[in-house]
Amino acid sequence: MTIKELQDNIIEEFSLFDDWMDKYNLLIDLGKELPVINPKFKVKDFLIEGCQSKVWLHPEYDGKLITFTADSDAIITRGIVALLIKVLSNRTPDEIIATDLYFIDKIGLRQNLSPTRSNGLLSMVRQMKLYAIAFNAKNK
Amino acid sequence: MKDIAEIRADFPILKRKVYNKPLVYFDNGATTQKPQCVIDAVDEVYESYNGNIHRGVHFLSDMSSEAYEDAREKVMSFINTEKREEVVFTSGTTGSINGIAFSFGERYIKKGDEIILSRLEHHANIVPWQMMCERKGAVLRVIPINDKGEIILEEYYNLLSKKTRLVSVTHASNALGTVLPIKEIIDAAHSVNVPVLIDGAQGIQHGIVDVKTMDCDFYVFSGHKIYGPAGIGVLYGKEKWLSELPPFQGGGDMVDKVTFEKTTYNELPFKFEAGTMNYPAAIGLASALNYVLSIGRENIASREQELLSYATGRLSAIEGLKIYGTSDRKISTISFHLKDIHQYDAGMILDKMGIAVRTGTHCAQPVMDRYGIDGTVRASLCFYNTKEEIDILSDGIEKVKSMFA
Numbered sequence: 001m002t003i004k005e006l007q008d009n010i011i012e013e014f015s016l017f018d019d020w021m022d023k024y025n026l027l028i029d030l031g032k033e034l035p036v037i038n039p040k041f042k043v044k045d046f047l048i049e050g051c052q053s054k055v056w057l058h059p060e061y062d063g064k065l066i067t068f069t070a071d072s073d074a075i076i077t078r079g080i081v082a083l084l085i086k087v088l089s090n091r092t093p094d095e096i097i098a099t100d101l102y103f104i105d106k107i108g109l110r111q112n113l114s115p116t117r118s119n120g121l122l123s124m125v126r127q128m129k130l131y132a133i134a135f136n137a138k139n140k
Numbered sequence: 141m142k143d144i145a146e147i148r149a150d151f152p153i154l155k156r157k158v159y160n161k162p163l164v165y166f167d168n169g170a171t172t173q174k175p176q177c178v179i180d181a182v183d184e185v186y187e188s189y190n191g192n193i194h195r196g197v198h199f200l201s202d203m204s205s206e207a208y209e210d211a212r213e214k215v216m217s218f219i220n221t222e223k224r225e226e227v228v229f230t231s232g233t234t235g236s237i238n239g240i241a242f243s244f245g246e247r248y249i250k251k252g253d254e255i256i257l258s259r260l261e262h263h264a265n266i267v268p269w270q271m272m273c274e275r276k277g278a279v280l281r282v283i284p285i286n287d288k289g290e291i292i293l294e295e296y297y298n299l300l301s302k303k304t305r306l307v308s309v310t311h312a313s314n315a316l317g318t319v320l321p322i323k324e325i326i327d328a329a330h331s332v333n334v335p336v337l338i339d340g341a342q343g344i345q346h347g348i349v350d351v352k353t354m355d356c357d358f359y360v361f362s363g364h365k366i367y368g369p370a371g372i373g374v375l376y377g378k379e380k381w382l383s384e385l386p387p388f389q390g391g392g393d394m395v396d397k398v399t400f401e402k403t404t405y406n407e408l409p410f411k412f413e414a415g416t417m418n419y420p421a422a423i424g425l426a427s428a429l430n431y432v433l434s435i436g437r438e439n440i441a442s443r444e445q446e447l448l449s450y451a452t453g454r455l456s457a458i459e460g461l462k463i464y465g466t467s468d469r470k471i472s473t474i475s476f477h478l479k480d481i482h483q484y485d486a487g488m489i490l491d492k493m494g495i496a497v498r499t500g501t502h503c504a505q506p507v508m509d510r511y512g513i514d515g516t517v518r519a520s521l522c523f524y525n526t527k528e529e530i531d532i533l534s535d536g537i538e539k540v541k542s543m544f545a
Binding site: 077 | 482
């Protein structure tokens, strides 16, 4: 699936629910599906600053694609990371850098998260893009 | 005393809904809501007599200046001092403590001197002292707490020494709700001629604060936590201290060079009020204090203790819920943790039910470290809250538990 198709799928999935509680239940379920991160990466080097809960994000680059694994101590946050990974993992650095993550606004995540939380979400996105930029730079 | 329906009607925001649910506002420790009279008082400044204070000779400036000085008098009577010189307006508790930490450090602190704080302090009563200590080569000493979240007085007595220059402690813990034994702390410090600053950010709104009886050397608080506007705070200081301390803004040496109508800089309390003060907020604060007096501080205290006891009972009954801060002497603040549920997850779901609580470390990381936790959910109640709202919170927590089970 393309990144666009994946984002549109997420938007459709969330549009099934009007009630915020249902949307959060969906996030909780998504959090449970998050690929397990190797415990050795749950260290300060892979911790993302700017979140009220802890988020660890680890990139693996095979020369072509970047694969992300992550974890959080809060389940809702884990759900949000899971969404990001669904869209951005197993992509080339160029794809990741170029992606406009419009689904975040469309499913109402940005507006309904507190500013600090919103920053946490933005920090995650920024970190994923920074890894992509760094891997890209190594190729040049 | 007004009944609860009348009280709630005084606060327009309490009528609103969030996410189509009635607002349950349990974040009063962070900021309190404002009664209509406070909103009106601030509006009135801008609508009918706005002019910069102490500056102009014109009608509006005079009127604003008078209202601002009346506000100071209101604060004076509220905390029980007759001296105008002893009440300085600041931007808030943080501004007050930063100011005193700077000035006190400049005036009195030498290398090796010690400042005593407690483990219960908000970051606002830690960091300014740390900054000063770094500058002056002084040392912070910390009064430990027991499992109930109370300071250990014996340890405090042991910390007092020839090196102690100042004790700065909170009136009540913002994170746990514990009320500190202020009188004992002050008496012991005074017995060795050490002054005491009380951080009243969580104290002033919950009962009667009488600086004369308390005999503290400094008492600081924020307007927005006692139903007044944001951006205004109070620094009470005994005249003997304030007259000796250098200004913390503008700089002592610069004062003489100022050629505007600023000779007042040299006099208390104006020497600590550099620049245009937030006079509309000060005027709003006076209105808030009047409102508090109209309800009655004893009434507020007893109503809040009743809510605290009801909430403690309801929440304690929830399986897997642990309350942090179990002293017999508490303000109406309850900090808790749900077994296996991150405080952020709990807070997000409670929010969607219209319940405003705070989650995290509450700007008091040393307190969290003491218990080996990385945060709690905090419900901070005040007199306009109700038992029905506590029931809503209790049901909400059960719902949170079922969602994350």
